[in-house]
Amino acid sequence: MAKKGSAQIASNRKAFHDYFIEDKFEAGIELAGTEVKSIRQGNVNLKDAFCGVKDGEMFLYGMHISPYEKGNIFNKDPRRTRKLLLHKREIWKLQAKAQQDGYAIVPLSLYFSGPRVKVEVALARGKKLYDKREAAAKRDAKREMDRLSRGRY
Template identity: 65%
Template structure:
């Protein structure tokens, strides 16, 4: 089986800063033609979006896909709710974890897999302020160590 080519369109970097990612899933997304064309141009924003489960269906809320400039009357609302495509048993499992464990579903990235647009969902737990500070301190320390090792290898 050949590995399908994937091309990342957009990434939600803020999500990894604000949340602990417990588990990640792949989902399809229901789009219209002009939205796909706009995504191909890279005009999509995942910054403040999240997912919700309503009536056994999974929706992404707050994902901004800019209107396609040549789309005129066929353009849709840039912030409309978009349906995510997953198996019913996967959605039921996610629903249970969101309700019982107080987790949140956050879109982590948007990418092409072959010719289809896919969303990587993260089952996330919110970070407290001290967790964010700890992560920043750890990242700074690693950067300092890497710099010191690089300078040492030169000299």
């Protein structure tokens, strides 16, 4: 969760559309220097990103960090797998829940906490099509009520 005094860089809005968020965790992320510079410029995309556990360590797959324009040979692959830094107990808890049917570990946002880049990851349960339709109907109804209460017709 983004704390006071931290600047949010990117958010995964698609995750809130596709999943019910059940539990959130803050994780550090292992990055190269040019990747941090590119993130500071806002050149990052979490849209297709997801997390997975391999050999007791958690990794972030599919996050795109555009190459830093002045990085030349030091730039890494934009879609490379990046290691997430979590306590072992947190990894075990997430892995146990994620193995249940319909659960996934998804990144929600990327932000700076002091000089460090942090990722907010969540344990999420997938929405069905009818859940998405219901959420859209509620959102539209709320928008309509707000519009009517302001006197705009």
